[in-house]
Amino acid sequence: MPSKRDRKEWSKGYYLKNKEKKLKYQKEYSSKHKEKIEEYLKDYRPKRYQMNRIDIDKKNRKREEGYLKEWSTLFPKIAHCEMCGKDLIFNSGENGKSIHFDHCHGGIAPIKHPMKFLRNSKRTPEKEALWKSCRFGILCLKCNICLPTIDRKQFIVNATRYAAEKEKEYGPYAF
Numbered sequence: 158m159p160s161k162r163d164r165k166e167w168s169k170g171y172y173l174k175n176k177e178k179k180l181k182y183q184k185e186y187s188s189k190h191k192e193k194i195e196e197y198l199k200d201y202r203p204k205r206y207q208m209n210r211i212d213i214d215k216k217n218r219k220r221e222e223g224y225l226k227e228w229s230t231l232f233p234k235i236a237h238c239e240m241c242g243k244d245l246i247f248n249s250g251e252n253g254k255s256i257h258f259d260h261c262h263g264g265i266a267p268i269k270h271p272m273k274f275l276r277n278s279k280r281t282p283e284k285e286a287l288w289k290s291c292r293f294g295i296l297c298l299k300c301n302i303c304l305p306t307i308d309r310k311q312f313i314v315n316a317t318r319y320a321a322e323k324e325k326e327y328g329p330y331a332f
């Protein structure tokens with residue numbers, strides 16, 4: 158009986174000997190069944206895309222988590238909402254407990270989407286300087302939702318006036 162190694166060598170030789178023949182056959186087969194193959198690929202291509210998509214997403218998420226970890230040391234371990242004082246953690250994984258960066262310049266800062274920027278940028282001295290130049294406020298989810306970006310001072314004046322009027326009307330326990 159030939160050894161495993163002999164058999165391996167033999168199949169290698171067989172493969173090389175038949176390579177040309179095989180390629181020729183494959184070429185003939187694909188031109189003969191062009192439509193059938195095209196039909197199969199029509200179904201398979203989106204599946205292949207989906208399969209790869211999962212891998213790409215996984216890779217992207219891993220990279221993003223890495224970048225966020227690099228940035229995390231820029232913020233205090235426990236930050237406080239600059240409006241209500243609530244304890245907040247950078248990228249805590251829970252929307253209600255995480256820092257929400259506030260577009261306090263009417264949306265004209267060079268970084269349009271703070272978290273998107275941190276997620277997609279490696280922390281370099283240049284990127285860090287750019288981030289610091291934006292001076293984003295730190296808010297909790299609730300305060301960030303309540304506070305408009307545009308004309309916020311007027312909004313607060315109106316809100317204060319409204320609260321004062323209601324208090325005058327119904328007494329201090331109205332709220």
Ligand SMILES: [Zn+2]
Nearest residue numbers: 238241297300
């Ligand atoms: Zn708050």
